[in-house]
Amino acid sequence: MMRPGSEAELADAVAGATGPLRVIGGGTRDIGAPVDGDVLSAAGLSGISLYEPGALTLVAAAGTPLADIEAALASEGQRLAFEPMDHRGLLGTTGVPTIGGVVAANVSGPRRIQAGACRDSALGVRFVDGRGRVLKNGGRVMKNVTGYDLVKLLAGSWGTLGVLSEVSLKVQAIPETEATLVAQGLSAQDGVAALSAALGSPFDVTGAAWLSDTGEARVRIEGLAASVAYRLKQMGAEICAGWDVYEGVASAALWQEVRDVTPLSGQAGTVWRVSVKPTDAPALLNALGDPQAICDWGGGLVWLLMPEGGDGGAAAVRGAVARLGGHATLVRGSAETRRAVSVFQPEEAGVARITAGLRAQFDPRGILNPGLMG
Amino acid sequence: MDMPPPSPTVLAKKARILDRLRTVLPADAVIGDEAETRAYECDALTAYRCPPLAAVLPASTNEVAAVLKICHEENVPVVPRGAGTSLAGGALPTADSVILGVARMNAVLETDYENRFVRVQTGRTNLSVTGAVEEMDFFYAPDPSSQLACAIAGNIAMNSGGAHCLKYGVTTNNLLGVTLVTMEGEVVEIGGAHLDAGGLDLLGLICGSEGQLGVVTEATLRILRKPEGARPVLIGYDDIVVAGECVSDIIKSGILPVAIEFMDRPCIRATEAFAGAGYPDCEALLIVEVEGSEEEIAAQLERIVAIAKTHNPVELRESGSPEESAKIWLGRKSAFGAMGQINDYMCLDGTIPVSQLPLVLRRIGEMSKEFGLDVGNVFHAGDGNMHPLILFDANKPGDLEKCEAFGAEILKLCVEVGGCLTGEHGVGIEKRDLMVTQYEADDLDIQMAVKDVFDPKWLLNPAKVFPLQSSETRRIAAE
Numbered sequence: 001m002m003r004p005g006s007e008a009e010l011a012d013a014v015a016g017a018t019g020p021l022r023v024i025g026g027g028t029r030d031i032g033a034p035v036d037g038d039v040l041s042a043a044g045l046s047g048i049s050l051y052e053p054g055a056l057t058l059v060a061a062a063g064t065p066l067a068d069i070e071a072a073l074a075s076e077g078q079r080l081a082f083e084p085m086d087h088r089g090l091l092g093t094t095g096v097p098t099i100g101g102v103v104a105a106n107v108s109g110p111r112r113i114q115a116g117a118c119r120d121s122a123l124g125v126r127f128v129d130g131r132g133r134v135l136k137n138g139g140r141v142m143k144n145v146t147g148y149d150l151v152k153l154l155a156g157s158w159g160t161l162g163v164l165s166e167v168s169l170k171v172q173a174i175p176e177t178e179a180t181l182v183a184q185g186l187s188a189q190d191g192v193a194a195l196s197a198a199l200g201s202p203f204d205v206t207g208a209a210w211l212s213d214t215g216e217a218r219v220r221i222e223g224l225a226a227s228v229a230y231r232l233k234q235m236g237a238e239i240c241a242g243w244d245v246y247e248g249v250a251s252a253a254l255w256q257e258v259r260d261v262t263p264l265s266g267q268a269g270t271v272w273r274v275s276v277k278p279t280d281a282p283a284l285l286n287a288l289g290d291p292q293a294i295c296d297w298g299g300g301l302v303w304l305l306m307p308e309g310g311d312g313g314a315a316a317v318r319g320a321v322a323r324l325g326g327h328a329t330l331v332r333g334s335a336e337t338r339r340a341v342s343v344f345q346p347e348e349a350g351v352a353r354i355t356a357g358l359r360a361q362f363d364p365r366g367i368l369n370p371g372l373m374g
Numbered sequence: 375m376d377m378p379p380p381s382p383t384v385l386a387k388k389a390r391i392l393d394r395l396r397t398v399l400p401a402d403a404v405i406g407d408e409a410e411t412r413a414y415e416c417d418a419l420t421a422y423r424c425p426p427l428a429a430v431l432p433a434s435t436n437e438v439a440a441v442l443k444i445c446h447e448e449n450v451p452v453v454p455r456g457a458g459t460s461l462a463g464g465a466l467p468t469a470d471s472v473i474l475g476v477a478r479m480n481a482v483l484e485t486d487y488e489n490r491f492v493r494v495q496t497g498r499t500n501l502s503v504t505g506a507v508e509e510m511d512f513f514y515a516p517d518p519s520s521q522l523a524c525a526i527a528g529n530i531a532m533n534s535g536g537a538h539c540l541k542y543g544v545t546t547n548n549l550l551g552v553t554l555v556t557m558e559g560e561v562v563e564i565g566g567a568h569l570d571a572g573g574l575d576l577l578g579l580i581c582g583s584e585g586q587l588g589v590v591t592e593a594t595l596r597i598l599r600k601p602e603g604a605r606p607v608l609i610g611y612d613d614i615v616v617a618g619e620c621v622s623d624i625i626k627s628g629i630l631p632v633a634i635e636f637m638d639r640p641c642i643r644a645t646e647a648f649a650g651a652g653y654p655d656c657e658a659l660l661i662v663e664v665e666g667s668e669e670e671i672a673a674q675l676e677r678i679v680a681i682a683k684t685h686n687p688v689e690l691r692e693s694g695s696p697e698e699s700a701k702i703w704l705g706r707k708s709a710f711g712a713m714g715q716i717n718d719y720m721c722l723d724g725t726i727p728v729s730q731l732p733l734v735l736r737r738i739g740e741m742s743k744e745f746g747l748d749v750g751n752v753f754h755a756g757d758g759n760m761h762p763l764i765l766f767d768a769n770k771p772g773d774l775e776k777c778e779a780f781g782a783e784i785l786k787l788c789v790e791v792g793g794c795l796t797g798e799h800g801v802g803i804e805k806r807d808l809m810v811t812q813y814e815a816d817d818l819d820i821q822m823a824v825k826d827v828f829d830p831k832w833l834l835n836p837a838k839v840f841p842l843q844s845s846e847t848r849r850i851a852a853e
Contacts, residue, residue: 141792226669275570
C-alpha cells in the first residue's frame with residue numbers, strides 16, 4: 001500500500017503509477033465495483049490547516065480523520081451542516097473515516113433537505129489528477145463563481161477523477177437545542193404525506209424520515225430554545241397533532257440512527273440507496289413488495305433491504321426507478337454481486353458520453369479507481 | 375478589451391446561415407437586419423459593444439436544438455443570452471456570432487408543492503418564478519438584485535446569488551435539474567425532481583459554466599415555504615474594523631440571519647442624499663435581517679442587539695413594523711442607483727474571507743487616493759462578497775481605463791487575502807484576463823479540458839472566462 005505523507009508525494013505516486021490504483025481514504029466506505037490495483041491511501045495527508053469560526057470555514061488535508069474535524073468544530077460550538085453518515089455499522093468495515101472520503105463520496109445525512117448535501121458545503125478542493133498534476137478549484141470563501149465549478153464535480157466522484165489532497169468546507173453553528181416529533185404506525189403513504197406537510201410548513205424542518213419496521217415518522221426542528229418550543233407548539237396543533245416529542249440527546253439519537261441506517265445494519269441482504277421524488281417513495285416500496293426500508297429526506301432518499309441472492313434486487317430496483325425517475329446505488333452487496341451488476345445508476349447515452357469524455361480528460365490512463373462507478 | 379477576430383468565412387456566409395436558420399424557426403424569430411441586431415450588441419456591461427451576425431429567439435427546446443445543430447455544422451459561434459443583465463459581459467457577442475436568446479421560453483411547466491419544486495423554461499425571470507408559487511406561500515430563494523429582469527437561464531449560467539444566500543444558498547444549491555442542449559444539438563436531461571446525482575455531478579458542473587458547455591432550456595428549481603415573517607435591525611459603527619468584528623460575532627453566536635448587509639460612509643452619504651432613508655452618518659452600517667414568527671424574530675433580534683451593543687454602536691434601530699423595515703432596506707436597495715446619480719460606476723464582485731474585511735477596506739481606501747477615483751462599498755458581509763463601486767466619468771478620456779486598472783488591483787487584493795475574483799456576477803469578459811491571478815496554468819487547463827468535452831469546436835460563448843492567451847492553442851486547434 002502506498003501512503004504518501006505530502007501532496008507532492010501523492011502527485012509522484014500517481015504520476016509514477018504503472019497500473020490501476022485503488023484510491024482510498026480511511027477505507028470505511030467500500031462501495032462500488034471492486035477495483036483491482038495497488039492501494040493508494042490519502043490517510044497520510046492529515047491536519048486542519050485553517051479554521052476560522054467567525055467566517056464559518058475550515059480547510060483540512062484530505063486524510064484528516066472526520067472525528068478530528070468534528071472535535072475541532074465542536075470546541076467552537078460548530079459542526080458540519082450536512083451530517084455525514086458513518087458507514088462502518090452498515091458495511092461492517094473498520095478504520096477511520098476521513099474528510100476526503102466524505103467529500104469524494106458526497107456523503108450527506110438527514111439535514112441534506114434543509115442545509116444541503118456535502119457538495120453544497122464544499123468550497124474548494126486540491127487534488128491530483130490522473131496525470132499526476134496537482135490542481136485546485138474553488139477556494140475558502142462562501143461565494144465563488146470564478147471559473148467552472150469542479151468542486152462539485154469532484155465531490156461524489158469517488159476518487160475516479162482525481163485524488164483529493166485538501167478540502168475546504170463551510171461549517172455551521174450548532175443550534176441551541178433540537179427536538180423531534182414522532183408518530184407510530186403510519187403506512188408509507190401516510191408517513192410520507194405527513195413528512196411532505198411538515199416540509200411544506202414555514203417551520204424550517206431539518207429532518208424528516210419514516211421507518212418501515214415501526215411505521216414511525218420523525219420530524220426534527222432545531223434552533224434557539226424559545227423558537228423550537230414555538231414551532232413544536234404550532235406543529236403539534238396542526239400537522240403533527242398528537243405526536244410524541246423527544247428533546248435534546250433523545251432527539252439526536254433518533255437522527256443518528258437514521259443517518260447511519262442502523263435498522264438495516266447487521267441484517268442479511270443487499271442495501272440500496274435510492275433517490276426519488278419524495279412522494280414516489282410509497283410507490284417504489286409497493287412495487288418492490290414492501291421490503292424493510294428507511295425513507296429519509298421526506299421520502300426522497302429510500303434505503304432498501306433486498307435479498308442477497310441472484311442479482312441482489314438490481315433488476316427489480318432499477319426497473320422501479322426507471323418508471324418513477326431518480327437513481328439507485330447498491331451500497332452494500334457481496335463482491336460477486338457488485339461485480340455482476342452495475343453498482344451506480346446506469347446513465348442515459350447522452351450523459352454517459354459526457355461522463356466518459358470527462359474521465360478521459362481527468363484520468364487519460366484510466367488508472368484512478370477504474371470501473372468503480374461503472 | 376481584446377476579442378478574437380471574427381471569422382471571415384462565417385461573415386461571408388451570413389445570408390446562407392440566416393436562410394438555414396429560417397428553415398427551423400418562424401420568420402420573426404430570426405433577426406439578421408443590422409439595425410435590429412444592434413439591440414443585442416451588449417449586456418449590462420455597456421462599456422463593451424459588438425453587434426452579432428444574427429440573433430434568434432427560439433420558443434422550444436427542439437428549436438434550440440435545431441439552431442445549435444445548424445450553427446455547429448456551419449462553425450458559427452453561439453452566444454446564449456437570458457435577459458442580458460450580466461454585469462460581467464457574459465452575453466457580449468462577437469461579430470461572427472449568433473445570439474441565442476431564450477426570452478420567448480418563459481412558461482411554468484410544472485408546479486409541485488408536495489415535493490417542493492417548480493419546473494420552468496429558462497427565459498422566465500427570477501422574480502416571476504416566485505410569482506408563480508407565492509399564492510401558496512412558497513418562494514424561490516436566490517434573489518439577485520436584478521431579479522425583476524434577470525432570467526433563470528442567466529442565473530444558472532452565472533450561478534447567481536443575492537442578499538439572502540447566507541441562509542438559503544446560491545443558484546447551484548437550489549437547482550435540481552436541467553434540460554441541456556449541447557452544441558451539437560443533442561438534448562440531455564440532467565437531474566430532476568429528486569436530489570443529488572446518481573453518477574458524476576454534472577448539474578453542479580453546468581451551473582456557473584457561463585453558457586460555455588450547453589444551452590439550458592428548462593430547469594427544475596427547489597421552492598421553499600415562506601417564513602412567517604422577517605425583520606431587520608440597523609446598526610451603525612464609527613469604525614469599519616469594529617463593524618467587521620460585530621459581523622463575525624453574530625455569525626459565531628449560532629444565529630443564522632438571512633442577510634447581513636454592509637455599507638461604508640461614502641455609500642451611506644450617497645444613498646442618504648438620494649433616498650433619504652434616515653441612515654446615520656457613520657463609518658459603517660450593518661443591516662441584519664432575521665426570519666420566523668413574531669416571537670422568534672424578537673428572540674433573535676434581542677441576541678443580535680446584545681452582541682452589537684458590546685461593540686458600542688453609534689446607532690441601533692430595530693424595525694418595529696413593515697414600514698420601518700422597508701425604510702431600513704430602502705437605502706440599501708437604492709445604493710447602486712444613488713451611486714449612479716453621482717457618476718458612472720463600475721461594480722466589482724470579489725469575495726474575501728470575512729476576517730480580512732478591515733484590511734481590504736483600508737487598502738481600497740488607500741488605492742482610491744492613489745488612483746484619484748472615489749469608491750463606495752456596499753456588500754453582503756455575512757459571506758464576504760464585496761461590491762466596491764468605483765466612480766468614474768465615461769466622458770472623460772482615460773477615466774474608464776483608470777477605473778478598470780483600479781478594479782483589477784482590488785480584485786487581485788481579494789485573491790491575495792484568500793478570496794476570489796467573483797462571488798456572484800461571473801467572469802465573463804470583464805475578469806477573463808485576471809483568471810491567471812487566481813489559477814495556475816494547469817488549473818485553467820483542466821477547466822478548459824471540460825469545455826473540450828462539451829464543446830470540442832469551442833463555439834459556445836466565445837472569448838469568455840478564459841484568458842485569450844490561455845485558450846489560444848485550443849481555439850486554433852478547433853478551427
